[in-house]
Amino acid sequence: RKEVEQDPGPFNVPEGATVAFNCTYSNSASQSFFWYRQDCRKEPKLLMSVYSSGNEDGRFTAQLNRASQYISLLIRDSKLSDSATYLCVVNSPGFQKLVFGTGTRLLVSP
Amino acid sequence: DADVTQTPRNRITKTGKRIMLECSQTKGHDRMYWYRQDPGLGLQLIYYSFDVKDINKGEISDGYSVSRQAQAKFSLSLESAIPNQTALYFCATSDRTSSPQFFGPGTRLTVL
Numbered sequence: 001r002k003e004v005e006q007d008p009g010p011f012n013v014p015e016g017a018t019v020a021f022n023c024t025y026s027n028s029a030s031q032s033f034f035w036y037r038q039d040c041r042k043e044p045k046l047l048m049s050v051y052s053s054g055n056e057d058g059r060f061t062a063q064l065n066r067a068s069q070y071i072s073l074l075i076r077d078s079k080l081s082d083s084a085t086y087l088c089v090v091n092s093p094g095f096q097k098l099v100f101g102t103g104t105r106l107l108v109s110p
Numbered sequence: 111d112a113d114v115t116q117t118p119r120n121r122i123t124k125t126g127k128r129i130m131l132e133c134s135q136t137k138g139h140d141r142m143y144w145y146r147q148d149p150g151l152g153l154q155l156i157y158y159s160f161d162v163k164d165i166n167k168g169e170i171s172d173g174y175s176v177s178r179q180a181q182a183k184f185s186l187s188l189e190s191a192i193p194n195q196t197a198l199y200f201c202a203t204s205d206r207t208s209s210p211q212f213f214g215p216g217t218r219l220t221v222l
Contacts, residue, residue, distance in 0.1 A: 031208060034210050041198065043200055043214060043215050043216050044213050045213070091207065101152060
């Protein structure tokens with residue numbers, strides 16, 4: 001089983017739609033969780049950290065479900081500029097590193 | 111100025127050549143990482159360093175070597191480049207292993 005699994009998509013949504021992505025992780029000892037955004041042929045950029053109580057940053061909401069070992073990202077009022085690949089990232093405590101998912105591609109159309 | 115810089119940004123080379131990719135950071139982070147990314151695939155960790163005296167192999171270190179010349183500099187070498195090392199290479203930094211990592215702009219390497 002992969003340490004971090006994501007639906008590769010693509011998710012095709014119209015502008016203004018709400019879209020949600022989930023990501024599952026296998027190591028129950030993981031403590032740090034992040035969502036990154038990566039545009040085509042560019043570097044990944046930190047979108048937001050994910051906290052146990054859930055957190056929101058503008059149109060973006062992140063949730064953590066430790067019991068089921070998944071994190072989610074909700075994007076409200078999608079913009080064309082939200083089109084990108086979203087990477088789920090989880091720390092691997094035993095190996096002192098972060099593990100990056102392969103990403104979920106989002107395409108927002110006019 | 112960018113916090114994490116990589117040089118060169120693009121490189122085309124031939125099979126068998128030795129190539130060095132360089133990474134510099136001004137974030138003051140101790141931890142530095144090298145990843146490669148192939149089209150449609152995720153990031154694969156090549157090497158990582160927790161400080162100047164600590165170098166560790168990642169998932170795909172074969173065919174690569176690194177040097178941590180200073181806290182701010184971490185270079186990746188391909189001793190004898192081969193075509194399947196054609197990829198996008200990213201350097202990243204963090205202040206702790208559980209903290210988010212910050213990436214450089216990447217080096218696009220093509221081995222003919």
